[in-house]
Amino acid sequence: MTPGQNTRVLLASRPEGAPTVANFRIEYGPIPQPADGQLLLRTVYLSLDPYMRSRMSAAKSYAAAMNEGDVMVGATVCRVEASRHPDYQAGEWVLAYTGWQSHALSDGVGLHKLSGMARPSLALGVLGMTGFTAYMGLLEIGQPRAGETVVVAAATGAVGSVVGQIAKLKGCRVVGIAGGAEKCRYAVEELGFDVCLDHRSPDLAAELAAACPQGIDVYFENVGGVVFDAVLPLLNTGARVPLCGLIAQYNATGLPAGPDRSPLLMRTLLTRRIRMQGFIIFDDYASHYPEFLKTMGEWVANGTVRYREDIVSGLENAPQAFIGLLQGHNFGKLIIQVGADE
Amino acid sequence: MTPGQNTRVLLASRPEGAPTVANFRIEYGPIPQPADGQLLLRTVYLSLDPYMRSRMSAAKSYAAAMNEGDVMVGATVCRVEASRHPDYQAGEWVLAYTGWQSHALSDGVGLHKLSGMARPSLALGVLGMTGFTAYMGLLEIGQPRAGETVVVAAATGAVGSVVGQIAKLKGCRVVGIAGGAEKCRYAVEELGFDVCLDHRSPDLAAELAAACPQGIDVYFENVGGVVFDAVLPLLNTGARVPLCGLIAQYNATGLPAGPDRSPLLMRTLLTRRIRMQGFIIFDDYASHYPEFLKTMGEWVANGTVRYREDIVSGLENAPQAFIGLLQGHNFGKLIIQVGADE
Numbered sequence: 001m002t003p004g005q006n007t008r009v010l011l012a013s014r015p016e017g018a019p020t021v022a023n024f025r026i027e028y029g030p031i032p033q034p035a036d037g038q039l040l041l042r043t044v045y046l047s048l049d050p051y052m053r054s055r056m057s058a059a060k061s062y063a064a065a066m067n068e069g070d071v072m073v074g075a076t077v078c079r080v081e082a083s084r085h086p087d088y089q090a091g092e093w094v095l096a097y098t099g100w101q102s103h104a105l106s107d108g109v110g111l112h113k114l115s116g117m118a119r120p121s122l123a124l125g126v127l128g129m130t131g132f133t134a135y136m137g138l139l140e141i142g143q144p145r146a147g148e149t150v151v152v153a154a155a156t157g158a159v160g161s162v163v164g165q166i167a168k169l170k171g172c173r174v175v176g177i178a179g180g181a182e183k184c185r186y187a188v189e190e191l192g193f194d195v196c197l198d199h200r201s202p203d204l205a206a207e208l209a210a211a212c213p214q215g216i217d218v219y220f221e222n223v224g225g226v227v228f229d230a231v232l233p234l235l236n237t238g239a240r241v242p243l244c245g246l247i248a249q250y251n252a253t254g255l256p257a258g259p260d261r262s263p264l265l266m267r268t269l270l271t272r273r274i275r276m277q278g279f280i281i282f283d284d285y286a287s288h289y290p291e292f293l294k295t296m297g298e299w300v301a302n303g304t305v306r307y308r309e310d311i312v313s314g315l316e317n318a319p320q321a322f323i324g325l326l327q328g329h330n331f332g333k334l335i336i337q338v339g340a341d342e
Numbered sequence: 343m344t345p346g347q348n349t350r351v352l353l354a355s356r357p358e359g360a361p362t363v364a365n366f367r368i369e370y371g372p373i374p375q376p377a378d379g380q381l382l383l384r385t386v387y388l389s390l391d392p393y394m395r396s397r398m399s400a401a402k403s404y405a406a407a408m409n410e411g412d413v414m415v416g417a418t419v420c421r422v423e424a425s426r427h428p429d430y431q432a433g434e435w436v437l438a439y440t441g442w443q444s445h446a447l448s449d450g451v452g453l454h455k456l457s458g459m460a461r462p463s464l465a466l467g468v469l470g471m472t473g474f475t476a477y478m479g480l481l482e483i484g485q486p487r488a489g490e491t492v493v494v495a496a497a498t499g500a501v502g503s504v505v506g507q508i509a510k511l512k513g514c515r516v517v518g519i520a521g522g523a524e525k526c527r528y529a530v531e532e533l534g535f536d537v538c539l540d541h542r543s544p545d546l547a548a549e550l551a552a553a554c555p556q557g558i559d560v561y562f563e564n565v566g567g568v569v570f571d572a573v574l575p576l577l578n579t580g581a582r583v584p585l586c587g588l589i590a591q592y593n594a595t596g597l598p599a600g601p602d603r604s605p606l607l608m609r610t611l612l613t614r615r616i617r618m619q620g621f622i623i624f625d626d627y628a629s630h631y632p633e634f635l636k637t638m639g640e641w642v643a644n645g646t647v648r649y650r651e652d653i654v655s656g657l658e659n660a661p662q663a664f665i666g667l668l669q670g671h672n673f674g675k676l677i678i679q680v681g682a683d684e
Contacts, residue, residue, distance in 0.1 A: 054613070224608060237625075243612045249605050258600010263591050265604045266566060270585045270620035271396070277619075278612035 006031045007315050009100035011066050015056055018251040018326065023056070024072070024319040031103045039085045041078035041096055041104050046315065046336040047124035048074065048322050049158075053250040072100035072318075075129060076338075077120045095123045100318055102338055120341075125158050125333035126300055126307040127293060133244060133281040134162035135292050138220060140285065141242035141277045146171030148217035151208070151234075153227045155196055156183040156308070158333035159244060163220045164193050165305045172218070175211045177204075177227055179328040186331075191306060199223075205230040215239075224248040232265070235274055243278040251326060308332030348373045349657050351442035353408050357398055360593040360668065365398070366414070366661040373445045381427045383420035383438055383446050388657065388678040389466035390416065390664050391500075395592040414442035414660075417471060418680075419462045437465045442660055444680055462683075467500050467675035468642055468649040469635060475586060475623040476504035477634050480562060482627065483584035483619045488513030490559035493550070495569045497538055498525040498650070500675035501586060505562045507647045510534050514560070517553045519546075519569055521670040528673075533648060541565075547572040557581075566590040574607070577616055585620040593668060650674030 005028045012025035034040045055066050055073055066073060076099070080092045085108050088094070093114040098104035114120050117127065125131060137159075144150050150167040154160040155176025164187065167174045176187040176196035187196035195211045197204060208230045215236040221228065225248030235241070269276060279285070299305040310332040312321045318336045325334050347370045354367035376382045397408050397415055408415060418441070422434045427450050430436070435456040440446035456462050459469065467473060479501075486492050492509040496502040497518025506529065509516045518529040518538035529538035537553045539546060550572045557578035563570065567590030577583070611618060621627070641647040652674040654663045660678045667676050 221608075224605060228608075243608065246605070246609055246612055249609060252605070255601035255603060255606060258602055259597035260600055260603050261597060262603040262607045263566060263588070263594070264597060265607060266563075266570075266585065266618075267588055267591060269618060270588055273620045273622050273626060275617065275619040276608075276611060277617040278615045280615050284615060 004031065005029065005102075007102040009072050009315060009318055011056055011068055011070050011072055013068060014058060015053075015251070017253045019053065019056065019319075019323055021319045021323070026316055032105050034082055034084045034105055036084050038105050038107055039083040039088045040081040041076075041094065041098055041106055042081040043076045043078050043098060043102050043104070043315075043338040044093075044341055045077040045121045045124055045311075046074055046100060046318065046338050047076070047129070048318065048325055048334045048336060049130070050245055050247045050250060050325060052322065053326060073097070074099045075124055077114065077123055078104075093117070093120045095128070100315065100336075102315055121309060121311070121335055122300070122307070124335055125309060126162060126305065127296055129281060130158035130333060131162050131296055131307075132285070132289060132292050134159045134220075135166060135296060136281060136285040136288060137242040137244050137279055138163050138166055138218070141275070141279060142167075142218040142220060142240050144170045144172045144218050147173075149173045149175065149212050149214055150218040150220065151175045151177065151212065151216050151231060152193075152220045153177045153199075153223035154245075154247065154328075155187045155193060156191070156331060157222065160220065160222055161187070161191055161308065161332070162305060165191055167218070168192050169299075169304065173214075175208070175216075177208070177223075183331060186308075190308075199227055205233075209234060218242075220244065222247060232268060235268065235272055237272045237274075239272065239274045241274060241276040243276055247326065309335055311335045311337050313337045346373065347371065347444075349444040351414050351657060351660055353398055353410055353412050353414055355410060356400060357395075357593070359595045361395065361398065361661075361665055363661045363665070368658055374447050376424055376426045376447055378426050380447050380449055381425040381430045382423040383418075383436065383440055383448055384423040385418045385420050385440060385444050385446070385657075385680040386435075386683055387419040387463045387466055387653075388416055388442060388660065388680050389418070389471070390660065390667055390676045390678060391472070392587055392589045392592060392668060394664065395668060415439070416441045417466055419456065419465055420446075435459070435462045437470070442657065442678075444657055463651060463653070463677055464642070464649070466677055467651060468504060468647065469638055471623060472500035472675060473504050473638055473649075474627070474631060474634050476501045476562075477508060477638060478623060478627040478630060479584035479586050479621055480505050480508055480560070482630075483617070483621060484509075484560040484562060484582050486512045486514045486560050489515075491515045491517065491554050491556055492560040492562065493517045493519065493554065493558050493573060494535075494562045495519045495541075495565035496587075496589065496670075497529045497535060498533070498673060499564065502562065502564055503529070503533055503650065503674070504647060506535050507533055509560070511641075511646065515554075515556075517550070517558075519550070519565075525673060528650075532650075541569055547575075551576060560584075562586065564589060574610060577610065577614055579614045579616075581614065581616045583616060583618040585618055589668065651677055653677045653679050655679045 010025045095112040150172045152160045152164045155178040176193040184196035187193040216234045222245040224246035310330045315338045352367045437454040492514045494502045494506045497520040518535040526538035529535040558576045564587040566588035652672045657680045
């Protein structure tokens with residue numbers, strides 16, 4: 001970054017399969033000046049999340065795809081650098097959606113003030129989209145009951161870590177799946193999961209069956225691929241599968257080889273009376289955000305729910321960090337520190 | 343059938359693929375006599391339903407599989423022929439689950455008296471399992487709203503015909519899919535569907551897209567296979583898919599050739615926030631049966647909901663009729679008239 005300049009990361013070209021740094025382009029330019037009614041935002045934190053991979057492709061996904069040459073999209077925590085807007089003053093913290101850039105103009109639409117939040121970066125994680133996703137997906141679709149078995153993929157990720165902790169609060173047996181011994185240890189010792197399995201194990205299916213002697217009542221799906229293959233035979237009658245993400249698929253360039261297992265999937269859903277439901281958090285549940293924020297805010301403040309942030313410094317490092325996120329290299333909520341807090 | 347004898351249809355051998363008459367064996371024997379506390383039931387009507395195919399296989403499905411040599415399972419409407427049970431008198435009509443046989447003993451457990459029903463065979467169809475399945479699956483999982491588009495497979499079948507009529511009552515656009523011109527004409531002219539398409543058309547996908555210009559909000563799944571393939575690309579964001587049956591799969595001996603489309607299915611559910619949910623009517627919703635019976639009883643009595651029965655005479659004809667049911671040869675609720683009404 002160059003002081004006094006606006007740094008922006010653009011989508012240079014659509015990835016074929018896994019993204020590479022060549023799919024991004026960094027540009028520098030003058031910092032824009034707010035007109036009357038506008039404010040200038042300076043990005044302090046940028047959230048990196050798997051959904052961004054879908055937005056890089058031309059195919060319609062959650063939302064409209066980006067075009068080549070667009071600034072990469074993303075949620076940010078910003079400070080108001082200068083304001084010609086009556087509702088904002090310089091120095092205020094706001095949650096915004098200004099993307100991968102160091103500065104942006106805003107007319108105030110879509111901003112949320114973060115005046116009450118002790119640690120503003122949490123608005124991108126446990127108190128923001130990822131925590132809210134975990135909370136609503138588990139409680140509204142998963143409907144966990146005490147004594148049931150809940151399996152959580154990507155167990156130490158920004159969403160999975162919160163899912164597992166809430167499931168423990170609800171009295172469930174919680175089995176996590178994560179990548180590597182260190183993450184598994186963290187899930188059990190720090191987050192309180194009952195068990196955590198390494199998805200790289202060649203015996204994952206057998207290990208998961210052993211870890212779930214009563215079968216699986218709720219599977220919180222963030223991953224797809226081999227993890228789902230191990231889960232499917234263990235789903236109990238009446239199980240619920242909140243479908244939140246499929247990170248194992250995002251870089252796929254085509255469908256896997258046959259046979260076609262979609263009839264097997266549908267037959268399993270039918271004969272075991274399973275509910276599988278996709279959701280997009282703010283599209284489906286925006287009205288629940290205040291309730292979430294109150295409950296989760298208390299849980300975080302009193303240490304009931306723990307979080308971990310994986311903060312990478314410098315906007316220029318965002319492409320490589322994002323590529324690593326899709327490979328599971330992060331450990332906790334991945335955030336780019338774009339600028340100084342003060 | 344031999345007067346004075348008990349006629350029974352047994353599972354002789356498990357089918358490989360489509361059942362044949364060789365998978366069934368008809369046996370004759372003495373009519374059993376009730377002991378104290380028992381009653382003798384004489385079967386008047388036997389319901390034939392697609393789920394029975396799953397019960398003929400060794401694989402666990404909705405319920406425990408039958409064993410070779412067992413009497414084929416099934417719901418029946420019977421008359422009490424003789425009673426040594428304090429709660430029943432000879433001549434009463436009951437709904438039972440005595441299977442493919444002309445006579446059976448009962449201790450009263452699981453019987454339901456049909457004293458108030460003008461036409462007792464309706465307890466096997468529009469006022470019984472299939473009507474209840476349509477009612478709860480559509481209203482509880484499908485949640486149709488006025489102006490939405492509802493697509494119903496097996497549109498003139500025992501379940502589909504009721505789904506479509508209730509969806510019309512809720513103000514929906516209703517598109518049926520059925521086998522052949524006569525069934526399609528019936529669905530539109532007699533049942534009031536807006537459109538009905540022939541699933542044998544080589545252009546089904548294009549015809550369905552044209553019939554659903556606003557996409558599909560509710561797809562009531564009874565079929566699977568090529569019908570589901572045509573539906574999937576048209577499902578709207580927020581669509582609901584009650585998963586009631588997969589008759590196109592029931593005779594399959596293996597999975598279809600690749601590619602494996604299960605990731606495509608899950609990705610579609612995720613990005614369009616779709617709810618797909620299997621259900622088994624009496625397991626999931628038994629407590630709603632009185633509410634259903636009151637509402638549907640009124641709709642049937644005043645002609646709001648129409649029904650069609652396809653009644654085949656003679657228990658010995660049940661195997662061939664059942665084989666035809668799996669091929670869509672029936673037209674309306676398939677029932678075997680096992681004995682005289684009087």
